Amino acid sequence: MKPERVAILGAGGFIGSHLVPALLAGREDLELLAVDLTFEKLVSTDPRVRFVTASVDRPGLLDEVTARCSTVVSLTALCNPSLYNTRPLDVIDANYTDLVPLVKLCAARGVRLVHFSTCEVYGRRALDAQGHGTPTMNEETTGMFLGPVDRERWTYACAKQLLERVIWAHGLHGGLDFTIVRPFNVIGPRMDFVPGVDGEGVPRVLASFMSALLRGNELLLVGGGAQRRSFISVEDFVQAVVRIVDRATACRRQILNLGNPANEVSVRALAEALARAYAARVPGAARARFRDVTAETLYGAGYDDSEQRVPDIGKARRLLSWQPETTLEQMLPGIVDDYVARYGLALAAGTSKIVFAGSGGRRFGSGLTFRLLDSAL
Ligand code: UGA
Numbered sequence: 001m002k003p004e005r006v007a008i009l010g011a012g013g014f015i016g017s018h019l020v021p022a023l024l025a026g027r028e029d030l031e032l033l034a035v036d037l038t039f040e041k042l043v044s045t046d047p048r049v050r051f052v053t054a055s056v057d058r059p060g061l062l063d064e065v066t067a068r069c070s071t072v073v074s075l076t077a078l079c080n081p082s083l084y085n086t087r088p089l090d091v092i093d094a095n096y097t098d099l100v101p102l103v104k105l106c107a108a109r110g111v112r113l114v115h116f117s118t119c120e121v122y123g124r125r126a127l128d129a130q131g132h133g134t135p136t137m138n139e140e141t142t143g144m145f146l147g148p149v150d151r152e153r154w155t156y157a158c159a160k161q162l163l164e165r166v167i168w169a170h171g172l173h174g175g176l177d178f179t180i181v182r183p184f185n186v187i188g189p190r191m192d193f194v195p196g197v198d199g200e201g202v203p204r205v206l207a208s209f210m211s212a213l214l215r216g217n218e219l220l221l222v223g224g225g226a227q228r229r230s231f232i233s234v235e236d237f238v239q240a241v242v243r244i245v246d247r248a249t250a251c252r253r254q255i256l257n258l259g260n261p262a263n264e265v266s267v268r269a270l271a272e273a274l275a276r277a278y279a280a281r282v283p284g285a286a287r288a289r290f291r292d293v294t295a296e297t298l299y300g301a302g303y304d305d306s307e308q309r310v311p312d313i314g315k316a317r318r319l320l321s322w323q324p325e326t327t328l329e330q331m332l333p334g335i336v337d338d339y340v341a342r343y344g345l346a347l348a349a350g351t352s353k354i355v356f357a358g359s360g361g362r363r364f365g366s367g368l369t370f371r372l373l374d375s376a377l
Helices: 014-026 061-068 088-095 097-109 154-174 205-215 234-246 267-281 295-299 314-320 328-349
Strands: 004-009 030-036 049-053 071-074 112-116 178-183 219-222 228-230 254-258 264-266 290-293
Touching (some): 014 030, 030 061, 071 234, 112 234, 205 267, 205 328, 219 295, 234 314, 254 314, 264 267
Parallel strands (some): 004 030, 071 112
16 A cells, blocks of 8 residues: 655654654554754654755745645644744744645645644633633634734734634635644643753743753742643643544544643642652752742733633544543653753753753754655655
8 A cells, every 4th residue: 555645844843753753653654754944853763754854934845745745744833932922923924924825735735734723722711602711622612812912922822823714714615624733731851942052032831940940040930820721741642643643534624622631730830840850850959949920021021821721622532532641740750851861961061062862863953954856755
């Protein structure tokens, strides 16, 4: 049987680097086209993976990808809240403008699109059609409650929401075969970056807290850390995505929340749990310190926040025969170990060189640009 060719746009990022091996483990009859700007997080020697070092806005790239693959998984995004009010135009382009051509090409060529949207489309909190609060966010019944335009935090959610509507319209009126995924706070090894080592600015909360613990700095709690999130382990998450890729018929024209409602905690509780896990894994580490800060202090003007996000995952459970299992207590030790292994030595030595632990395989970097035009994938 001819292998199925699947393109993963953003394969070298946090989620992509977990998704690629999970897809390969589940299926013999797959060939993957892994596209990203860098592949430092993705190690693979599997001959079924072809690496393309390119940006999705490179002229001709999406055209070639959709000509060669029957499914495209689109993961590329600027998805860090510290950018939404500081680089709003880049955020809108990366999450909307650059991806409209992909949607059109998939629709025109009969290519299946598995697109990663975000739980942020629900906005500040869950509201039903009458504007009454509800405990969970549901794909079909929950409204979208974004803040005013001067709260630039919502540039991201708005761009993501508009792309969802473009995809939906191409599906309903143009026959596009799509599945939209709304991830809810996926965490795990290799998430984001440590400022001053392999990135600059404020990463998402897990990496912010890990960076503070590794440096012996205070963990900064925006608004006292009362906001609540539901954290899902990246391992549970990618198992659901593998099933979405496999179950094209069941997932056709569906929007799916993927998260773990059993792991709903306040940001303060996450900070405390992470500090406990860190103390247990790094004996002799300085005692963790916490400090309440305003959102403005950390993010600047125009930030806003979601108070609480709890996914309703009934549809994902049903369509995918899937259930997230990993508790926060189970996932945090492995996450701490990953950050310590990758950044501990660099931070201790005061250098900016990252030490990648346990990478026995080949790493594909920007020096190995794969030229699509010459390839026989
Ligand atoms: C983010 C992104 O906007 C979404 O794209 C993404 O889908 C989502 O994370 C996710 O991971 O699924 P958010 O949860 O608000 O949304 O972002 P985080 O940076 O992870 O922050 C979570 C909460 O922690 C926020 O209330 C933030 O203010 C707070 N925080 C963050 C702190 O209290 N201290 C910090 O050092 C960093």
